[in-house]
Amino acid sequence: MKKSVVFIILICMICVLAVGCAQGVSRKTAEEGPVEKKEDLIVVGFSQVGAESDWRKENSESMRSAFTRDKGYELIFEDAQQKQANQITAIRTFIQRGVDYIVLAPVAEDGWDTVLGEARDAGIPVIVVDRMVNVEDESLFTCWVGSDFRLESQKACRWLKVYLDKQHFKPGDVNIVDIQGTIGSSAQIGRTRGLRDAVIDNGWNLLDAVPGEFTQAKGREATARLLEKYDNINVVYCENDNEAFGALEAIEAAGRRPGRNIRAGDVMVISFDGVSSQALDNLRSGSISCIGECNPLHGPRVRKIIENIEKGETPDKYEYVDEDIFSGYEGITEISVDGKSYPVKIMGK
Ligand code: AHR
Numbered sequence: 480m481k482k483s484v485v486f487i488i489l490i491c492m493i494c495v496l497a498v499g500c501a502q503g504v505s506r507k508t509a510e511e512g513p514v515e516k517k518e519d520l521i522v523v524g525f526s527q528v529g530a531e532s533d534w535r536k537e538n539s540e541s542m543r544s545a546f547t548r549d550k551g552y553e554l555i556f557e558d559a560q561q562k563q564a565n566q567i568t569a570i571r572t573f574i575q576r577g578v579d580y581i582v583l584a585p586v587a588e589d590g591w592d593t594v595l596g597e598a599r600d601a602g603i604p605v606i607v608v609d610r611m612v613n614v615e616d617e618s619l620f621t622c623w624v625g626s627d628f629r630l631e632s633q634k635a636c637r638w639l640k641v642y643l644d645k646q647h648f649k650p651g652d653v654n655i656v657d658i659q660g661t662i663g664s665s666a667q668i669g670r671t672r673g674l675r676d677a678v679i680d681n682g683w684n685l686l687d688a689v690p691g692e693f694t695q696a697k698g699r700e701a702t703a704r705l706l707e708k709y710d711n712i713n714v715v716y717c718e719n720d721n722e723a724f725g726a727l728e729a730i731e732a733a734g735r736r737p738g739r740n741i742r743a744g745d746v747m748v749i750s751f752d753g754v755s756s757q758a759l760d761n762l763r764s765g766s767i768s769c770i771g772e773c774n775p776l777h778g779p780r781v782r783k784i785i786e787n788i789e790k791g792e793t794p795d796k797y798e799y800v801d802e803d804i805f806s807g808y809e810g811i812t813e814i815s816v817d818g819k820s821y822p823v824k825i826m827g828k
Contacts, residue, residue, distance in 0.1 A: 520553040521785065524573030525582040528609075529561040531661075531693045532721040533755040538584070538609065538775035545778025552782075561586055561661065561692070567594045574601045580788075581605045582781055583620075587663035588613040595619035606784055608777050610665035617796070621788070624780050624798040628666045631771035632673020634804045634821055635749050637814040638769045639714070640681055645810060646742065650682035653714060656705045657688035658698050658726060660718035666693075666773070670718045670751060686712060691722040698725030706733040713741045716749045720758040720770065723750035727766055737766040739808060753805050762807040762826040772802040 523546050527539055539556070546554035555578065557569035563586050573581050574597055581603050585591065591612045598605050599619055607623040614620070643653060657674055660667035671688065678685045686709050691697040701722075702715055706729060715730070717723035730737045730746050738745035752758060753770040761767040777800075784794045804814065807826045814821055 518548070519551075520548060521551055521580065521789070522553045522555065522576075522578045523580045523582055523785070524555045524557070524569070524576070524578040526557050526559055526566045526569040526573075526584065528566075528584050528586045529559055531561055532719055532752070533758070534719065534721075534752045534773060534775045535693075537754050538777060541776045541778035542582070542781070543778070545782045550782070559586060563587055563590055570594045570598060574598055574603060577601075578603060580785055583607050583612070584609045585612050585664075586610070586661060588665055588668065589663060592616070592619065604788060606781055608781055622784060622794040622796050622798065624777060624784065625665070625800065626773050626802060627799045628669025628773075629673050630669075630816065631751055631773060631802060632670040633677070633816045634814060635716075635751070635769055635771040636673055636677035636681075637816055638804060638806065638811060638823065639747075639749060640677065641811050641814055642739070642768070642808065648741070651684065653681075653683040654686050654709070654711045655683055655714040655716055656686050656702075656709070656712055658691035658701050658715065658717045658722045659688055660691065660693045660722075662690050666751075667718055670771075674716055683714075691718065691725070693719045693721060695721040695725040698722030699729045700725070702726040702729035703732065706730065706735065712746060714747045714749065718751060719773075720750050720752040720755060720767075723748050723761070723767055724757065727761065739765055739768050753803075759805070759826055762805055763828050765807050768806065768808065770805045772805060774800050774802055 525542055528535060530536055546552035559565035566586060570581060581598055583605060588611055592614050595605055595614060596619060604621040607620045609625045611623055612620060659671055687705055689701045691701045698717055698721060706712060715726045717726050726748055727737050735746050737748050739747060741747055748767045749769050750767050751771045751773050753772045754775055758770060762770060787794055803824050804821055805824045805826055809825050811823050813823060
């Protein structure tokens, strides 16, 4: 072969190699082969719980719009459909794909030690969002951001106590049922615990507590069963708004009226989230009496954490979000928990 032809072939090979490097073939994936990084994007693998509630849908939207290409991110979004096994598989896939960050909204608190150990061994920071993880070694995750679910409940229960006192309602006549969220999730644990403490402190009756899985269908089913079982229920404490929407349907189907006038036979509904217009309309009409706010807009918060880590900063291990308490009743404008006052946001008609 002539020297000039060999020279041209060599130049071509160098060009092919150079294009490959410019495209940044930086990561391997088990399922899809090497990830081709066409731009200098930060790759975030997000394992979301599911789409069980209005809150969750809003939260997914917040994450999706915080991590867009024009902001410098590639988001790999995995919906676990409320199953922890799916979340564990998603995290393993993120590790194999070599993402830059793993963001985990855990369905329940327990059962994360092994897979988070694998993420740590791979050198991938894990940011936990919304609910918490219960792990032996806290260095398995970088940080957490979310709600103080127990405080949400303490505020709602305090509102209930102040309301009942104003109506001169005897504690022993308060008969509550608790429609719980997904058992083992921080939102359920905190809200159930807040209610149990308030029941003991105030001398109320807790007739029953049953899981409603944070969905409207389960909230309706559970409330209907309880209304059949007990004829003296006057407070239904729902651990989120979607359960409350189901509870309202069940209360009406049972020939009872949702509302604040429990002396006249109304069933009071207490709830959490306050995200959808349906929930706020129910507050205005009085069919839901009080809602402890749960803020779903975590996308920008998680992005800020990643930006700070990229700058070499160490984020706070725990970041609690400030939240309000909402009601349509104008008679209570402030409540206090552990000596701290919280204004009640009144939803006008
Ligand atoms: O973890 C947050 C809770 O999960 C919200 O209160 C609920 O609506 C959601 O499903």
